[in-house]
Amino acid sequence: MGTRELGLPQAAPASGLPSRVTIWEVGPRDGLQNEKSIVPVDLKLEFLDRLGEAGLSVLEATSFVSPKWIPQLADAEELLGKLSRRPGVRYPVLVPNERGLQRALAAGCPDIAIFASATETFAERNLNSSLDKQFEMFTPVVTGARDAGVNVRGYLSMCFGDPWEGPVRYDQVVAVGKRLLELGCWQLSLGDTIGVATAGQVEGLLAAFADAGIGPERLAVHFHDTYGQALTNTLTALRFGVSTVDSSAGGLGGCPYAESATGNLATEDLLWTLEGLGVETGVNLDELVATSAWFAEKLGRPSPSRVVNALAG
Structure with missing residues (x-):
């Protein structure tokens, strides 16, 4: 029997999970920002179009960071x-500063995101x-974005571990995250930038946010898969009530400022898990696998996603 003949996962719903999860697709931005070569804009546009065709409702399109960096x-x-x-x-864009905001407003972007650090050293670097x-x-x-009617999401990096400082205290993450929400961010994405989080840490941090009066409806999670824990950590967050998960088609991406950061959680791997649990996403796994396999070929290397390799191989 060939691998593809095994079909899609058999749905066996589990208790304690959201009925529906929003996948915040970061591949076109976070996935491509660390590429060694420049991806042609027409190829990026086709990638975005195919991702939308597959049913993804949030596609983080690009960033208005300085081309120098x-x-x-x-x-x-x-x-x-x-x-x-x-x-x-929705096609949100990352905005690093006021200059980036002006570029985003000129481009007519209704959704932006800012990128903050939970640690001193990463903020400096x-x-x-x-x-x-x-x-x-x-x-x-x-303030400028909200005055213009633009929604602002907050990314918070190094929430679980920092390559220079080591483990990060829950109260420190909560303090920074709370300030971002009070500033006007409608949602806070908690990033495991170097992929060191464990399920117990995820539960502990989410509990610390809850103790501070910040429930899972205001939070999202963004896990890297350095140690193969991204799916386990995501499931832990879902059981705590989080219903927005950041992921990258084909497992693309890393962090250009943290050398130990490997790829993001692959959207296809996340989808396989969610479909197996009976959680709705609105995304067609077959179409997404075909898209990531096509894009990996364009990039000239195999996709790191195990589901892509299993279904498209």
Whole structure:
């Protein structure tokens, strides 16, 4: 029997899970920002179109970061100018500062995200700031965006471990995350930037947020799979009530500022798990696998997603 003949997972619903999960697809932005070569804009556009065709309702399209720092995303204006937006699909963009916000507003973006650090060292290395001073940069961005009717999501990196500082205290993460929400972010995505989190840590951090009055409806999770724990950690978060999960088609991505960070949780691997648990996503796994297999071929290397390799191989 060939691998594909095994079909899709047999749904066996489990208790204690959300009935539906929103997949926040980060492949076009987070997945491509770490590529060694520049991906042509027309290929990115086809990638986005295929992801939308597969049923993904949130596609993080690009970032308005300086081309000097991430040249792979220097085509942000061109990409958004040529993008055919599908009805019912959101195309958020990452905005690092006020200059990035002005570019996003000029491009007509209704959804942006800011990227904060939960640790001092990563704030210094990634934002050229400090843990406290990063908010001086974020405040005018969030205020300006909200005044323009733009939704702002907050990313919080290094929530579980930092390559320079080691384990990160729950109260420190909660303090920074609470400030982002109070600033005006509608949702906070908790990032395991170097993939060191364990299920117990995930439960502990979410419980700490709950104790601070911040429930799972305000939170999302963003796990990297460095030690193969991304799916386990995601399931833990879902059982705690989180219903938005960041993932990357084909498992693309990493972090250009943290060398130990490997790829994001593969959207196909996440989908296999969710379909097996009877959790709705609105995404067609077959179409997504075909898209990631096609894109991996365009990039000239195999996809790191086990589900892509199993179903498309």
